[in-house]
Amino acid sequence: MPHDHLSTTFAALADPTRRAILARLALGETSVTELAAPFEMSLPAVTKHLKVLQRAGLITQGRQAQWRPCKLEAKPLQEAGSWIEQYRQFWEQRLDRLDEYLRDLQTGQKPG
């Protein structure tokens, strides 16, 4: 597992189960048992995923004795989003150029 913050976040997001857990937690806090219910995996397997998410700061777990609810934390997602956002201009330019190319094809011009 890499040590810089952003790498830890991206590594944590690189798993469909972990992303599904985050999607569930975006709806509200919930217990580990409830979180585990929709997945066809053992509770220890789910707990392992939760640990990865916790280490990345993507979730926190409450300290209430019986019910230790898991909670989604916004900051790492926001940072990962900001990093990707830098490239928005890049992909939008690409799409603009594709639009232009297709328009040129339609009007019978030689794409330049």
Place this chain on the structure above:
Amino acid sequence: MPHDHLSTTFAALADPTRRAILARLALGETSVTELAAPFEMSLPAVTKHLKVLQRAGLITQGRQAQWRPCKLEAKPLQEAGSWIEQYRQFWEQRLDRLDEYLRDLQTGQKPG
């Protein structure tokens, strides 16, 4: 390495060298040798990172015999960005609530 597309993208982004390579390529196509220059690592080590990026579809490499330029591809970044974007509402609500809380503190109201 996971098999779904989004997981492969996030796993490829989970490394500072690979992110630096993408940042360089956002400025324009370049050769592997040029790409490797700023990094204190062997050419094979850089090539290994490039293979991970290629497998994720984040870069492509030209087929010109001498100079096989690497090129940034927008689509996987855009998809990863869209996934994270779903959570924007979530973190913006959090910030709104924090704003409200701080405003309440300033005006001497008991935060509700």
